[in-house]
Amino acid sequence: MADPTTTPAAPVQAETGTGAVAAVRRRRRYSLLTRHDKLILTLMVGIPLALDLILIWAPAVASVGISFTNWSGIGPITSDNFVGVRNYQVLFGSYIFFRPALAHNLIWLAFLTIIATPFGMFLAVLLDREMRGTRIYQSIFFLPVVLALVVVGFIWELQYAPQEGFINNALGLTRGGHIIDWLGNPRINLYAALVAASWRHVGYIMVLYLAGLKSVDPTLREAAAIDGANQRQTFFRVVFPVMAPINVIIVVVTIIESLRAFDIAYIINRGKNGLELLSTLITNNSISEASLVGFGSAIAVVLLVISLVPIILYLSRVMRNMTA
């Protein structure tokens, strides 16, 4: 696939060249790898790469093809299955769940971006100092991150249950008969799910941001302090700007998490009645309940295209660091 050489600097392009003195010298210097070594290295990269292409990228591309068919998922796809852009016309036109699902994904994103992510960053800034108990605080905020989303869903059901849940009882709503059905009412259940999701998201962002804060050169803060800046000025004028790379990563992580949202909505009510998300529409249409595989694929393609934006943003950011 490529020439594995041990050259640290200039890439060797014509390693297998013949004759020329330079090439011979270069070969003597660099061809430390035997044929056996090269084979091993090729396998080390080739086998995982083949699996990655077969199980991840081929399906991603295949989704695009299937989205132009009315395939049911059973038997071969023939030219009779080809329906052009009809799935997309239905999706953007008459399908009543698409707009709500898209809106719910956007609300999910907005909620995390405006509330949960900044709160996680805020906790990180508060905890990034010499302070009694800072480790204990960090551990507790991070605890929900290690829980499965299924478990998170169940734990919050104990809070939200109409008659038995803590919240309605604590607010005294069960006695007055003004029960709020937090998870059943389609106008509020998305926000109830988002509170549960944020419980987990905040700790995750806090840890990522703490790692970033730790990597800021401490002399910058000292210099700012000597110049008479207070804590708030130091953070907003000095620390936050140097943190630009990690800020981008945190934004991208938040976007990707919002697009991936699935588990909690699925556990609450299989992603229906107010909790429709692009991800749940895909599985409900094509695997779990109906077998509108072509139509489900069209939704998958929409989600794929949207997801590629933050992914490319993220890659261009981290890979720039790498090549530098």
Place this chain on the structure above:
Amino acid sequence: MIAARSSPRARVRPGRLALHAFLIAMVALWLFPLLWAIYTALRPISDTVKNGYFSIASSLSLDNFSSVWDQAQLPYYYLNTLIIVVPGVLLTLLVSSMLAFALTQFSWRFNLLVLMLFTAGNLLPPQVIIIPLYWLYLNIPVPIGWLSDNGLLYDQYIGIILIHVVFQAGFATFVLSNYMRTITKEITESALVDGANVLRIWWDVILPLCRPALAAMGTLLFTFMYNDFFWALILMKSGDKRPITSALNNLQGAFFTNYNLVAAGALLAAIPPILVYVALQRHFVRGLALGATKG
């Protein structure tokens, strides 16, 4: 808050006091849902039927834990999870350390492209690929009896292990190659001069140097795979090979209104990752940090 004692002249600054007050309030808020679940799980069903869930417990016991343990066959599902997670973590570490080794210690022409494919693949929402993947799982033959008792990847441990390894290798390779990039290539080069082959260099030279990163990744991968819900939900029939997280979802249907049992089941399922987190917190946090920052 008793910091004043350490240096007699320093007084407790009001700012610091307010900070602790705020953090303690937040921590209490954060722990509350979990504590409430523990409290509910410890109460006998007879007690909550009589007094409601929002009441002082007349007695506490571990009965709910033992009944959900038996009724929901939890040991069985723990075992399923173990069968998936242990090979899953080990294989992911092996594969991604090989990839990271080959991609960082040697100058390949497509180094960056390969790394980007893996990293980007890991960032895709799994639902984007699930339809064709589901078809592949139903159609790729696995004619080896001990790996697959139905000859397919679908509804088999091996299928779930495989998708975990391939999917998580994206993240693990990214993190490990960040780490290995800090190891100078001269180490590999001089080992080659000494006549070692690449397999030996990978295993005997590079892997020992990566122990901290491998420990961090192993801890994270364990949690990711243990907590997975989606792959097993779609790629396994509601059957006897499902891991504990998907089994838990069935429990919800079975014990619909018995919140005491639901709470006990959820907590039992949460114990292994919590134990790993408490024991290996340092690694855990380092793993996430390695993913977000460089080295």
